[in-house]
Amino acid sequence: MPTAALNIPERPANGDNGLSRTVSNSRHDPANSLSTSPQLSFHSPQASYAGPPKVSAKQLRPFQSQDVKILLLENVNLAGQEILKKQGYQVEALKSSLPEDQLIEKIQDVNVIGIRSKTQLSANVLKHAKNLIVIGCFCIGTNQVDLQYAAENGIAVFNSPFSNSRSVAELMIGEIITLARQMADRSMEMHNGVWNKVSNGCWEVRGKTLGIVGYGHVGAQLSVLAEAMGMRVIYYDVINLMGLGTAQQVPNLEALLSGADFVTLHVPEIEETKNMIGEKELSQMRNGAYLLNASRGSVVDIAALIAAMKSGKIAGAALDVYPNEPGKNGEHFNSQLNAWGEELRSLKNLILTPHIGGSTEEAQSAIGVEVADALVNYVNFGTTTGAVNMPEVTLRSLTLDEPNHVRVIYIHRNVPGVLRRVNEILGDHNVDKQMTDSRGEVAYLMADISNVNVSEIKDLYQSLEDLGSRIRTRVLY
Numbered sequence: 001m002p003t004a005a006l007n008i009p010e011r012p013a014n015g016d017n018g019l020s021r022t023v024s025n026s027r028h029d030p031a032n033s034l035s036t037s038p039q040l041s042f043h044s045p046q047a048s049y050a051g052p053p054k055v056s057a058k059q060l061r062p063f064q065s066q067d068v069k070i071l072l073l074e075n076v077n078l079a080g081q082e083i084l085k086k087q088g089y090q091v092e093a094l095k096s097s098l099p100e101d102q103l104i105e106k107i108q109d110v111n112v113i114g115i116r117s118k119t120q121l122s123a124n125v126l127k128h129a130k131n132l133i134v135i136g137c138f139c140i141g142t143n144q145v146d147l148q149y150a151a152e153n154g155i156a157v158f159n160s161p162f163s164n165s166r167s168v169a170e171l172m173i174g175e176i177i178t179l180a181r182q183m184a185d186r187s188m189e190m191h192n193g194v195w196n197k198v199s200n201g202c203w204e205v206r207g208k209t210l211g212i213v214g215y216g217h218v219g220a221q222l223s224v225l226a227e228a229m230g231m232r233v234i235y236y237d238v239i240n241l242m243g244l245g246t247a248q249q250v251p252n253l254e255a256l257l258s259g260a261d262f263v264t265l266h267v268p269e270i271e272e273t274k275n276m277i278g279e280k281e282l283s284q285m286r287n288g289a290y291l292l293n294a295s296r297g298s299v300v301d302i303a304a305l306i307a308a309m310k311s312g313k314i315a316g317a318a319l320d321v322y323p324n325e326p327g328k329n330g331e332h333f334n335s336q337l338n339a340w341g342e343e344l345r346s347l348k349n350l351i352l353t354p355h356i357g358g359s360t361e362e363a364q365s366a367i368g369v370e371v372a373d374a375l376v377n378y379v380n381f382g383t384t385t386g387a388v389n390m391p392e393v394t395l396r397s398l399t400l401d402e403p404n405h406v407r408v409i410y411i412h413r414n415v416p417g418v419l420r421r422v423n424e425i426l427g428d429h430n431v432d433k434q435m436t437d438s439r440g441e442v443a444y445l446m447a448d449i450s451n452v453n454v455s456e457i458k459d460l461y462q463s464l465e466d467l468g469s470r471i472r473t474r475v476l477y
């Protein structure tokens with residue numbers, strides 16, 4: 001009987017139309033569908049994600065809240081954890097990331113996973129995540145997730161695009177002055193009981209030129225702060241952007257490198273930015289210039305940087321990110337992790353920080369709330385606003401005076417003829433509203449349909465599932 005496989009119950013004997021008991025949520029295997037609440041229970045929306053007050057908004061439930069399993073890794077902020085727990089979801093929160101074998105074991109069981117920059121959600125890991133519907137990156141970068149694989153398998157990915165930008169920019173300002181005054185070395189010497197008062201090679205930053213590579217959220221914040229300290233700002237970006245204040249865009253990377261006293265990197269990790277700063281680029285920098293990297297470890301060829309610092313070409317550097325980073329606090333940063341580890345640590349006027357650019361109380365709680373809200377909205381309503389790998393689709397809420405409505409979500413391959421076939425299926429019902437959009441190979445359709453009873457849901461669900469274009473079908477009510 002198909003109902004068993006789909007976890008869609010038969011119409012109950014009490015005459016209830018059964019909508020409260022029904023859910024369909026599949027990817028490729030209907031056996032992975034999640035079952036639903038046996039009680040009819042409409043909940044008032046949680047304050048954390050309700051947006052503007054909607055007195056009669058009906059909170060859709062994809063399945064019983066306590067059936068939703070969430071795994072949070074890498075010490076996701078408590079503010080975010082609380083939002084998810086308040087929904088009644090099962091939340092397991094770990095402080096560290098997990099090595100691939102442990103991750104593969106854990107991910108098989110969960111519907112939602114929350115990570116930060118360390119956890120690698122590769123295709124190899126995600127192929128084991130048969131119940132996963134959404135990933136929350138509680139950070140800015142999403143390079144650690146195979147976004148395309150996720151989209152093609154109906155897994156939405158959300159991040160927090162700018163909640164830690166200010167924290168990173170402020171750290172850069174602190175580091176620029178620290179490098180210019182060799183402050184880290186002087187402090188280290190004093191910690192070792194050595195008094196070493198020097199002015200040789202120490203500078204004010206006023207009047208110096210800051211070169212920003214990547215003028216996005218972080219770069220633009222930094223630009224404003226640097227000008228306030230009397231620095232001149234130039235920037236290089238692959239797109240034309242209006243400079244803030246008197247900052248000036250330069251036409252290429254070489255112009256930036258040769259024109260700046262301090263070069264700071266704020267680009268994403270993509271193919272084009274891999275080893276973007278290597279031997280050649282370091283040689284194009286001014287003699288005695290400084291390099292700062294708080295973007296991703298893959299952007300700088302560190303062996304080349306070590307050579308440039310040893311030769312005196314580069315007077316100082318600040319690194320917050322590394323090609324290989326420890327998975328948790330207390331692990332060692334040494335040559336076993338990165339071949340040049342010990343050599344790097346021995347250099348003078350080099351600030352090494354453990355990927356703390358976004359690690360402030362302000363940034364972490366803002367990120368926690370933003371990403372947790374996005375996850376709740378996706379799980380409960382199917383809303384993809386802000387998703388980084390899916391078309392952005394939302395519909396106004398269903399209301400409490402629409403008890404027999406359901407929301408159909410259909411993620412499908414973006415091929416000709418699908419909408420016609422989907423609408424033939426939905427057309428047997430009253431389609432109140434519908435929105436569809438595509439992004440690359442994947443399309444996302446959301447439709448609210450009315451006057452539905454349970455047997456119709458089962459048929460509707462199965463008909464959508466049977467279409468060859470289907471990636472994932474969800475029915476929320």
Ligand SMILES: NC(=O)c1ccc[n+]([C@@H]2O[C@H](COP(=O)([O-])OP(=O)(O)OC[C@H]3O[C@@H](n4cnc5c(N)ncnc54)[C@H](O)[C@@H]3O)[C@@H](O)[C@H]2O)c1
Nearest residue numbers: 140141214215216217218237238266267268294295357358
């Ligand atoms: N160290 C940390 O804790 C920390 C915190 C936040 C962000 N980050 C990293 O910093 C990166 C930048 O953050 P953001 O919020 O400013 O991102 P963003 O997307 O707002 O800005 C990135 C900018 O880089 C530009 N860009 C892309 N490719 C480029 C190229 N080849 N050459 C020049 N410019 C290029 C883009 O056009 C964009 O303007 C993130 O992707 C993330 O990896 C690190």
Ligand SMILES: O=C(O)[C@H](O)COP(=O)(O)O
Nearest residue numbers: 116117118139140141358
């Ligand atoms: O991408 C980011 O936001 C930063 O790299 C910070 O990552 P984290 O949350 O792992 O510190």
